[in-house]
Amino acid sequence: xxxxxxxxxxxxxxxxxxxxxxxxxxxxxxxxxxxxxxxxxxxxxxxxxxxxxxxxxxxxxxxxxxxxxxxxxxxxxxxxxxxxxxxxxxxxxxxxxxxxxxxxxxxxxxxxxxxxxxxxxxxxxxxxxxxxxxxxxxxxxxxxxxxxxxxxxxxxxxxxxxxxxxxxxxxxxxxxxxxxxxxxxxxxxxxxxxxxxxxxxxxxxxxxxxxxxxxxxxxxxxxxxx
Numbered sequence: 001x002x003x004x005x006x007x008x009x010x011x012x013x014x015x016x017x018x019x020x021x022x023x024x025x026x027x028x029x030x031x032x033x034x035x036x037x038x039x040x041x042x043x044x045x046x047x048x049x050x051x052x053x054x055x056x057x058x059x060x061x062x063x064x065x066x067x068x069x070x071x072x073x074x075x076x077x078x079x080x081x082x083x084x085x086x087x088x089x090x091x092x093x094x095x096x097x098x099x100x101x102x103x104x105x106x107x108x109x110x111x112x113x114x115x116x117x118x119x120x121x122x123x124x125x126x127x128x129x130x131x132x133x134x135x136x137x138x139x140x141x142x143x144x145x146x147x148x149x150x151x152x153x154x155x156x157x158x159x160x161x162x163x164x165x166x167x168x169x170x171x172x173x174x175x176x177x178x179x180x181x182x183x184x185x186x187x188x189x190x191x192x193x194x195x196x197x198x199x200x201x202x203x204x205x206x207x208x209x210x211x212x213x214x215x216x217x218x219x220x221x222x223x224x225x226x
Contacts, residue, residue: 002028002036005073008064011043012077016053040064058082061186062203071186078186083127083202084113087184091116094209096123099163102154110153117164121216122179124151126197128186143183144195151181155222177224180216196220 003026010017010025019037023030037043037052042060044053054060061074088098096116104110114125126147154160155177164177181197188201198219200208 002026002032004036004064004067005069007033007036008060008069008074009077011052011054011060012057012074016051018051020050022052039067058086058202065186065188065203071188075186080127083184083186086202087114087125087127087205088116090206090209091123091125094206094212096209102159104154104157104159107157108153110150112150112154115154115163120164120177122155122160122164122177123182123212124154124179125182125184126150127184140190140199141195144181144197144199147181147183148196151179152222155179155224161224178216179222179224180219181221193220 006026007022010022019030019033022033026033040060041063042054042056042058044055045051057078061071061078064074065071084100088100091098091114094116096118099115099117100113102112102115112124113127116123116125124147126143128143161177183197183199184202184205185199186202188203191199191201191204193199
């Protein structure tokens with residue numbers, strides 16, 4: 001059996017590799033390498049010279065994690081910006097207006113990774129590409145408490161109200177704005193509601209957003225009067 005974790009590390013580190021070189025590094029026949037690569041997303045083939053190139057690092061990592069590779073082996077090869085970009089794309093694909101890297105300086109200094117809003121509702125996202133070994137309860141609790149407070153400060157700002165109220169123009173008879181603090185992680189081991197936030201593995205984010213209207217009433221949120 002081919003060591004997928006080692007294969008993933010080589011691809012993510014080098015970005016491009018030949019099939020023969022991969023087979024030699026892994027100590028397996030080239031046919032096994034080809035078979036393993038055919039089942040992975042996020043890679044592109046260069047048929048002219050037989051090399052494989054990493055086209056989408058996050059998709060490759062998610063593909064490997066789905067096949068049982070420990071995310072802690074792979075997370076160090078991902079930049080936090082990749083998480084933000086992917087989260088923003090999924091929010092936009094599901095009908096949200098997206099704001100990235102929002103910074104407030106009054107009444108307190110606050111920085112928010114990604115905000116998605118529509119129809120007077122807002123999802124405030126903190127992107128964490130934690131490995132499973134670091135998603136211990138104490139760390140998760142600290143991160144959740146900070147994110148709830150960050151969301152509270154954001155929701156009380158005039159800039160936030162101006163931004164979100166603009167989306168109310170297409171939905172009448174709205175009395176409140178609901179603001180949902182969300183933490184997005186690489187790990188699939190922790191998901192659900194913890195300490196006042198909803199934790200969503202990035203591999204499940206698209207389905208979470210697609211079904212958001214069905215389960216939003218059960219999620220922790222702040223309610224602001226229009």
